[in-house]
Amino acid sequence: MSSEEPVHTIAVTINGKAYERAVADRKNLADFLRQDLQLTGTHVGCEHGVCGACTVLVDGVSARGCLMLAAQADGCTIETVESLAGDAPGPSGLGPLQQAFRDRHALQCGFCTPGILMSLTELLRDDPSPDEEAVRVVLSGHLCRCTGYQNIVAAALQAVSKACGAR
Amino acid sequence: MKAPPFRYHAPRTLDEALSLAATLPGPRLLAGGQSLMPMLNFRLVGPENLIDLNRVAALSGIREEGEDVVFGAMTRQREIEYSPLVKARLPLLAEAIQWVGHRQTRNRGTIGGSLCHLDPSAEQPTVAMAMDASLVIVSPGRRRELAMRTFAVDLMTPALEDGEILTEVRFRPWPPGHGWAFLEFARRHGDYAIVAVAVLLELDASGRASRVSITLGGVASTPVRVPDAETRLLGSRVGADDISAAAACCGRVEALGDPQVPAWYRQRLASTLAARAIPIALSRNAAHAAAGSTSDSGLTS
Numbered sequence: 001m002s003s004e005e006p007v008h009t010i011a012v013t014i015n016g017k018a019y020e021r022a023v024a025d026r027k028n029l030a031d032f033l034r035q036d037l038q039l040t041g042t043h044v045g046c047e048h049g050v051c052g053a054c055t056v057l058v059d060g061v062s063a064r065g066c067l068m069l070a071a072q073a074d075g076c077t078i079e080t081v082e083s084l085a086g087d088a089p090g091p092s093g094l095g096p097l098q099q100a101f102r103d104r105h106a107l108q109c110g111f112c113t114p115g116i117l118m119s120l121t122e123l124l125r126d127d128p129s130p131d132e133e134a135v136r137v138v139l140s141g142h143l144c145r146c147t148g149y150q151n152i153v154a155a156a157l158q159a160v161s162k163a164c165g166a167r
Numbered sequence: 168m169k170a171p172p173f174r175y176h177a178p179r180t181l182d183e184a185l186s187l188a189a190t191l192p193g194p195r196l197l198a199g200g201q202s203l204m205p206m207l208n209f210r211l212v213g214p215e216n217l218i219d220l221n222r223v224a225a226l227s228g229i230r231e232e233g234e235d236v237v238f239g240a241m242t243r244q245r246e247i248e249y250s251p252l253v254k255a256r257l258p259l260l261a262e263a264i265q266w267v268g269h270r271q272t273r274n275r276g277t278i279g280g281s282l283c284h285l286d287p288s289a290e291q292p293t294v295a296m297a298m299d300a301s302l303v304i305v306s307p308g309r310r311r312e313l314a315m316r317t318f319a320v321d322l323m324t325p326a327l328e329d330g331e332i333l334t335e336v337r338f339r340p341w342p343p344g345h346g347w348a349f350l351e352f353a354r355r356h357g358d359y360a361i362v363a364v365a366v367l368l369e370l371d372a373s374g375r376a377s378r379v380s381i382t383l384g385g386v387a388s389t390p391v392r393v394p395d396a397e398t399r400l401l402g403s404r405v406g407a408d409d410i411s412a413a414a415a416c417c418g419r420v421e422a423l424g425d426p427q428v429p430a431w432y433r434q435r436l437a438s439t440l441a442a443r444a445i446p447i448a449l450s451r452n453a454a455h456a457a458a459g460s461t462s463d464s465g466l467t468s
Contacts, residue, residue: 026172067204119270
């Protein structure tokens with residue numbers, strides 16, 4: 001980054017922790033998370049909003065991290081995949097949705113997984129018992145080249161039934 | 168790729184945004200960013216100054232004003248999707264919005280951004296054309312209102328002059344009981360449509376079409392109304408013959424071609440989708456539904 005590149009100072013809350021950083025005007029939110037905060041759980045794939053790997057929650061709703069500038073996140077609350085293991089860790093330290101992905105082999109290379117997990121987190125908050133169709137509609141915003149999606153759907157539905165059983 | 172360098176501005180008021188747009192060199196307005204950000208990342212555009220409208224609260228929201236439903240240009244597609252008012256009064260828009268991108272992009276994408284980007288196959292410009300929406304455009308000391316057909320000049324070219332900002336989109340709802348249908352075909356859900364069709368239909372007491380709007384998206388350089396098809400249905404009982412004749416008109420609209428989708432394919436798709444959409448609009452018409460399914464509509468033939 002050249003010295004004359006314009007910057008903005010932003011204050012953001014990410015996974016419950018407050019940060020204040022000067023960030024280049026042109027830097028997108030996903031790159032900010034990865035490069036400036038070392039939160040490398042969020043992945044960057046296509047950089048034009050199609051693949052969904054960089055999806056994070058901004059003030060509770062899913063958004064493409066590559067289609068939002070870090071400067072635009074000033075004052076926002078961001079959740080990334082790093083937040084998922086926190087609430088109710090299973091035996092392996094995974095959150096329930098992550099555990100379901102592991103149980104059902106819903107990933108192979110795992111590149112797309114962080115974005116998918118965040119979109120499903122948003123879905124399950126809005127609707128704790130979505131049907132398969134609702135899961136598939138949300139997944140339509142993500143590309144996965146390994147799984148054929150079948151096991152991702154199965155994992156999401158397993159997380160739903162576990163959550164329902166726990167209630 | 169990464170966006171080229173630019174200077175970012177986040178005005179809080181419309182006046183501030185207008186003054187920045189009028190005075191800064193090489194300005195570009197940023198709405199929801201679901202098209203402009205990819206273009207920046209691809210370096211298809213390289214503005215010196217990027218003026219972000221996301222913090223201008225006055226540009227956002229849906230309200231009723233007289234007979235109209237008015238959208239602030241920065242109203243997000245998500246808000247339109249979940250609005251009971253839109254569902255009740257603008258069912259065509261409510262149906263079309265579900266085809267826009269994905270949940271993750273509708274959360275940020277805006278109606279005004281889509282209209283100004285003016286992709287020929289995008290859903291919101293197609294609905295705006297179908298409903299003769301009116302667009303409010305403001306620059307320092309000046310306010311003008313343009314009909315969608317005037318606003319949509321050419322391929323991705325809106326009638327916006329330097330320093331102007333689209334602030335509102337005004338729709339005049341059709342009367343309660345009208346029929347509507349929005350259909351599109353794309354290779355994958357969430358992709359831009361290859362062809363989209365929007366149909367609005369009103370019947371008189373005798374079951375004849377008294378008002379018709381048929382619009383194609385993705386066929387020409389902007390969304391286009393198909394006056395021949397509309398005229399063919401007007402005054403008819405919208406029987407199977409009327410529907411196929413109107414659909415044939417849709418298949419004769421001059422179409423764009425590209426290596427993946429030749430013009431003849433777009434024309435055939437336009438005709439096929441119109442033949443499916445018109446019966447749906449008819450079946451949703453209250454007058455038609457009240458009369459039962461005894462008429463010789465395309466659905467029952």
